[in-house]
Amino acid sequence: MCGLAGVVSGFGVKQEISDGLRNMLAVIRHRGPDGEGVWLDERRPVGLGHVRLAIIDPEHGKQPMVTEDGRYIVVFNGAIYNYLELRRELVGKGHPLHSYSDTEVLLYAYREWGESFVDRLVGMFAFAIWDKHDQKLFCARDRIGIKPFYYHFDGQRLLFASEIKAILADPSVKAQANTQGLQDYLTFQFCLNEKTLFKGIEKLEPGYCLSATYDGSNQLRIQVRQYWDLHYHIDEEHDERYFIDTLAGLIDDSVRLHMRSDVPLGAHLSGGLDSSAIVCLAARMLNGEQIKTFTGAFAEGAQFDETAYAKDVSSFAGTAYNEIYIPAGNELSEVLPRLMYYMDEPLAGPGVIPQYYVSRLASQHVKVVMGGQGGDELFIGYARYMAAYLEKCLSGAIYQTADQNRYAVSLESIVPNLPLLATYQPMLQGLWKDGLFGPRDQRYFSLVDRSGGVSHLFNQDAIRGQCGYSPFESFQRIFNRDELHSLVNQMTYFDLKGSLPALLHVEDRTSMAASIESRVPLLDHRIVEFMATVPPNIKFAGGRMKHLFKESIRSAVPTSIFERKDKMGFPTPLTQWTKGPARDFVRDTLLSQRARERGLFNVEAVERALASESEFGRVVWGLLNLELWHRVFIDGDMKPSGV
Known part of the structure; x- marks a missing residue:
């Protein structure tokens, strides 16, 4: 885990580029306290910078890294988990790899396979590779958006970095609010697509790459394209048992790969199913060696304390248990501005506060930490999914249309699982107060729209400006994508593209603020792609939340966790x-x-x-x-x- 920065320009001298890069790196040094490097091109005003958190092959992974022939230079943030397999293949093809660094593997993989090499990567990544011979920059971000990549292009200069504040360190970039981003934030508490809250600064979207080249008149041109998206090719040939067994194998393999590290490794442990499964599977693979786990809680009451469940898992898996009680709100005036600086943007919810404290706790013991992020989006774990299906099933029962959809879920089948909604009455009241049985996109939008009832708190002219932008229309373009087949796929696809990157933003920033690497095994793209093939009536059978996931890890976790009905989701007082x-x-x-x-x-x-x-x-x-x-x-x- 590291931080990168770069400049590709149509003008400028070496010293200016060097000084600018070092200013950019200075504000993200927390991402890489183990080393810093800058590389400058001899022919063009091009520079790459890097701060390093040494995880894989600490002695030989210094960046920017250059191929032996001097043609390709890379700066890279992330981890390539299948680097050993790729390394063997590249060595077999004659490439002169001298280290066991995943950065060197990435660099020579580009040399061997060109831009298509990203399809071979299993991992989290954001990188930039400069080709001295062709005078071309190639950048890419991982499929799910685990690692960040931001850029600013004014037609003459391209600036890019792992965090927005690094781009703002350049004097040519002024921090200005983006009115479209503000409207997204007020609606979702995150920005959709490429938008950020800063005018003129965009994020490279998950599964996208960016190229920068010079044309015949020495003008810099950039091109952004999508190299990966999730496709829902439903598997009609297999039964539920096949999907459970296959998912179990994929999760097991992902945890195994994510444990590759040359420095101490631990795990977050909330007491919920997702993190508990990761901890128990990892502990089973260590052959008696203890894994360190890290748990957070609040002293404000039992409704904010899950440590009893976390301790159950720790005892079951034999972990070295560590916990922290998050300080009371008298620290909020200090910690919240500090977190805002690290976060760059005000995203997601107050769970960022305990995540930050738990990351600081983990950093005292390990350099890499695994967690269960992504389980709710992949395996259908949010109560809003059940609420949306309840309304759909009511409509089907009343209007006798339930059998018109191939993947329909009946009202009768979900009744045994409706007690899940007992504590979500405010959500149901909000869903039904303004409508019932409307178009799918409008109904789910009402569940994710956080702006209801607060518009009177804002000066609308200041928020909206003159842009005429509609967050709902942006939502529709994602939610109504072709070939999603069912409501559950529409909901989870939107969350994969919208809310999950926002949560991963928090995961990245809170871990990097503590200078540790955070890994999320459940978001291995092979698992994500597999879940898209499962028939909706199997993966959300009878409205059973996380049904396939629970069955796939049934034997790995203690009974108290498997049967738990009161998961809190890290509520903050x-x-x-x-x-x-x-x-x-x-x-x-x-x-x-x-x-x-x-x-x-x-x-x-x-x-x-x-x-x-x-x-x-x-x-x-x-x-x-x-x-x-x-x-x-x-x-x-x-x-x-x-x-």
């Missing part, structure tokens, strides 16, 4: 904090003269919202993040104290 020890910080931030002059908020409405926030509400969180983001980046408070 945010409302207790914002109405208790952090009350003054929240009010001083949102009701300050600075916030009033910014003109984003209807301050009187915000004041009322502060008093009425529900226990697990996200309104205050969204407002607070947005104001702090403006302060840290738009106002220029780039580096809060303590960072």
Whole structure:
């Protein structure tokens, strides 16, 4: 795990490029405290920079790395888990690999197979390769979006980096709010597609690559294209037992590959099914060697404490158990601006806070940590999936249309699993208060749209500007993609493209802020592709959440975890904090003269919202993040104290 940066320009001198790169690297040094390097082209104003967290072959993996003939140069962030297999193949073809670094494998794989080599990679990655001979840059990001890649192109200069703040370190790039990104954030609490909250800075989307070349008039041209997408070729030939057994084998192999490391390795352990499965499978492969696990909890009450389940798993798997109780809200005024700086954008939910603390705990013991991220999106683990299907089944029963869809789920079949929704009455009330039995896209949008009931808190002219942008239309283009076959595939496909990259953004930043590498075995693209082949009526049979996944790891986890019905999803006592020890910080931030002059908020409405926030509400969180983001980046408070 590392950080990369680069400049490809139509003008400039070596010293300017070098100084600019070092400024970019300085703000992402937390991503790579083990080393720093800069490479400059002799013919063009081109430079690549890298900060390194040494994981695989620590002695020989220094970057930027250059091929023996000097033609190709790479900077790389991530991990290629099948690097040993690829290395054997490349050596067999005569390539002069001298190390066991996955970076060297990636570099020579490009030399052997060209741009198509990304199809051979199993791993998480973002990289840039410069071809000195052809004067061409080739960059790519992994299929799922585990590793980040941002860029700014003004028609003459291309700047790219692992974090947005590195691009903002260049004096030519001014931090400005992107109104389309703001609308996405207010709707979803993340930005869709290539958008960021910064005008002029885009993210390379998961499964995309970028090329930069010079034309005949020395003008720099860039091209962005998609090299991978998820295809739903439904397998009608096999039964449920086949899918369970195949999934079990894929997960087992993924965990095995993800354990490849030349430095100490541990695992997050929340007490939920996903992280517990990873821990138990990994422990089984260590042949008696203890794996270290890391658990977080809050002292605010039993509803925020899952340590009993985590300890059950630790005892069952024989791990070295470590836990941290997240400090009370009196630290929020310090930690939240610091996290905003590391995050670049105000994404996802307050779970970022415990993730940060648990990552800091892990960094005291290991350099690599595995987790269960992605299980809910892949294996159908969110209550909103059940809520959407309940409405669909009601419609089918009332209008007698249930048998018109090949992969339909009947109302009768899901009844035994409806108790899952007992604690989700507010979600159901929100779903049904404004409509019922409408088009699929409108109904699921209502479940993921977080803007309902908060529009009065904002100055709409300041948020929307003159762009005429519709987050719902962006949502539709993803959700209504052809050949998804069923509602469950539409929902999970949108989450794969939307909410999951946002969660992975948090995973990347919280781990990198602590200078450790985070790995997510469940998001091996082979597992993702396999799940897309499973018939919807098997993978969501009778509305059974995570049915195939649970059956595939049944024998690996303790019974208490397998049969658990009350998984919390790492809830954070945010409302207790914002109405208790952090009350003054929240009010001083949102009701300050600075916030009033910014003109984003209807301050009187915000004041009322502060008093009425529900226990697990996200309104205050969204407002607070947005104001702090403006302060840290738009106002220029780039580096809060303590960072």
